[in-house]
Amino acid sequence: MAGFLFKCQFSQNCSHTIYRTWSASLTDECSNTSDITTYVQTIQVLDTINPTIQLDAVHEIACEQYDSEGIYATASDNCDPDVDLELVGVELLTATLGSSACGVYMHTYQATDCSGNTITVSHNVQLLRSAGRRGGGG
Numbered sequence: 658m659a660g661f662l663f664k665c666q667f668s669q670n671c672s673h674t675i676y677r678t679w680s681a682s683l684t685d686e687c688s689n690t691s692d693i694t695t696y697v698q699t700i701q702v703l704d705t706i707n708p709t710i711q712l713d714a715v716h717e718i719a720c721e722q723y724d725s726e727g728i729y730a731t732a733s734d735n736c737d738p739d740v741d742l743e744l745v746g747v748e749l750l751t752a753t754l755g756s757s758a759c760g761v762y763m764h765t766y767q768a769t770d771c772s773g774n775t776i777t778v779s780h781n782v783q784l785l786r787s788a789g790r791r792g793g794g795g
Contacts (some may be wrong), residue, residue: 671772705773708734732768
């Protein structure tokens, strides 16, 4: 016969360690009881899953609303509720000549979770002229 007392300490944030401590003593059929022995079990839980970035393949926005430092995406993770999402690159792919900065930009984002897992994704941001600014010459 064995008696157990379990005590656990752990954190649920991404990769973490669980420490389980228990004590046991054994009693046989003749009522002989062993000394109490304490055991510690260490369980290492590793988060190896990358976060995900949600975005449209092409994000359309009016020229005057475009922000070259804008983030037009969101990020999520299987265990980190506060994923770090940053804009790591902006590249002008095409430009329309004229007074506006209309064109197509490629935005590249990187998401990192609290375990250091990362993912990098790019998409195009299409700048659209507003209805009042179409046509030439002004």
